[in-house]
Amino acid sequence: MINNDRPSNQNTSSTLGVGGYSHTKATLALAKASFRSIMRSPSAVVFTLAFPLIFILVFGFLGGGGTKLDIALAPGSDIQNPVVVALEKTGLVRLTKNDDQKNIDSKLEKGNYDAVIKVEKNPNGVPAYFTNVTYTSASLDKGNILKSILNEISYNLNSQNLKPTVTEIRASTVTGRLYRTIDFILPGQLGFSLLSTGVFGTAFVFFSLRQNLVIKRFFATPVRRSSIVIGEGIARIGFALLGALFIILIGHFFFHFTLIHGAITVANMLILSTLGVLVFMGFGFVVSGIAKSESTIPPISNIITLPQFLLSGTFFSIDAFPTWLQPISRALPLTYLNDAMRKVAFEGAGLWDVKQQIFIMLIWGIGIYAVAVKTFKWE
């Protein structure tokens, strides 16, 4: 069994020179592997693409634009009267003409109808019509809108043949960009998509690479630790940007999402996305470090993502929140990403115009990476 007769191999000089190893090549090999892996991971695709797209679809179809008042025309009303005709012309009301009284009453109580209108011809001649309006306390704000609409209609109808004695209101409207629901919703969903892929994706990948000793095997090769982190980062950012581009294009071509300067706006949004996902990846590194087991990753990640999902103006403008809640909203990084995205996309702002938002995100980035360096574990 002993190979004493074997001539000992004297050639021990290394065939791989010290300069022959390329860290760039190693980093790119890791980025490629990671990107392939992400594209095949169902959860990454669901969180980054499917979730935001579902919300965009829902809100895209829901938000036709503007407020509409639901008004029932009481049975027995005169349909061909000028009041109803003028009301329909405003385009602000959805008029239901053939509902029965019982139904109308019940829907009025629930606020499904904002008001009921009954128009009667005056048998005495002047005025020609009586308009009876019943509002509902279930929908007072819309009732008030209707009140002013009716006031204006009746004023116009009554003064058709009169010269105004005190004043005549000459109203005009500046032609503005139509701010659709999608213009608010899409940047929020985009921000959320970046948040999930940054936090969940990074946390899961690094945790499982560590747990399954994949990283340990990497350490037996000449690869540097920085190459592992950078390679993973490149793949994650690449995937997030692909998702972002997809969401923006779907929004633009199917739901008329406003991109003021076209391709430049898209490019600016992608730059903001890169910054966003970089910051959010920092949270992911922290989670991967502090999670004790795979099952603790989702709850910890949710603690980070859910408040931002709800409070960072993803669905509602922060201005709509109670004042005590607003400072919390204004402390979260996603708030600033969403804000910057909306300014860039709808108002046509350049990156310099949103420098304040970018600055705050950078501060978050520095802070979270400082924590990540302390908590991150390789083994």
Place this chain on the structure above:
Amino acid sequence: MEKRNAIISVKDLVKNYDDFKAVQGLTFDVYENEIFGLLGPNGAGKTTTLEIIETLRQKTSGEVIVDGYSVDKDPSSIKRIIGVQLQAAGYYPNLNLVELLELFSGLYGVNVNPMDMLAKVNLQDKAKAKYKALSGGQKQRFSIATTLINSPKIIFLDEPTTGLDPQARRNLWDLISEIRKQGTTVVITTHYMDEAEQLCDRVAFVERGQIIALDTPDQLIDNLIASGFERKKEVKKANLEDVFINLTGQEWRE
């Protein structure tokens, strides 16, 4: 025995974990182009010793030289000339074998054809399979393929045959012998003494972090017999494993 060239030289190696002394002053050499076995019960310090030589773990004290490089001063040079198979390593999720080998050739900075590597371990048919979908023996062979990517001078195999059926085990022995024939030094740990006897040129027995015997398997057996040891039962010309192989055939099924 003629003096041979030591490619690995371990002197007074000590490794302490907090209050546990895993390795307590190991000294041994591994010669070029031999198959060297580290044997011993679980927890004896075999894996710790291997991982220190592989530069994956810091030692407490002692000296380890691998092909002229010190593990303290030049770990990255060592990493380039060794191939490492870990006891329980996983591989990047969602990738098939070819893609994993591409990744490793990037990590080692070499250009290899993944199919050639798979051919070396007879896994060409599994090129598009995921690592998780492989059988135990296939997993070990794939692990060995990843250790060969950088044409290493030394490969380290930590319990490569644990959990394999007799056919897969024998197949792996052939593969390891073949690798050695190409000029590679092999350091292996195992719990199977028949395996060590068949495969290893020299073995070291490690117990509680210390080497208690180091020699060729033949010599160690002769020493024992010379001390008056006798097996309780007369050894037959075949054992139950021979029966198993005889009945179920040599070729592998997976």
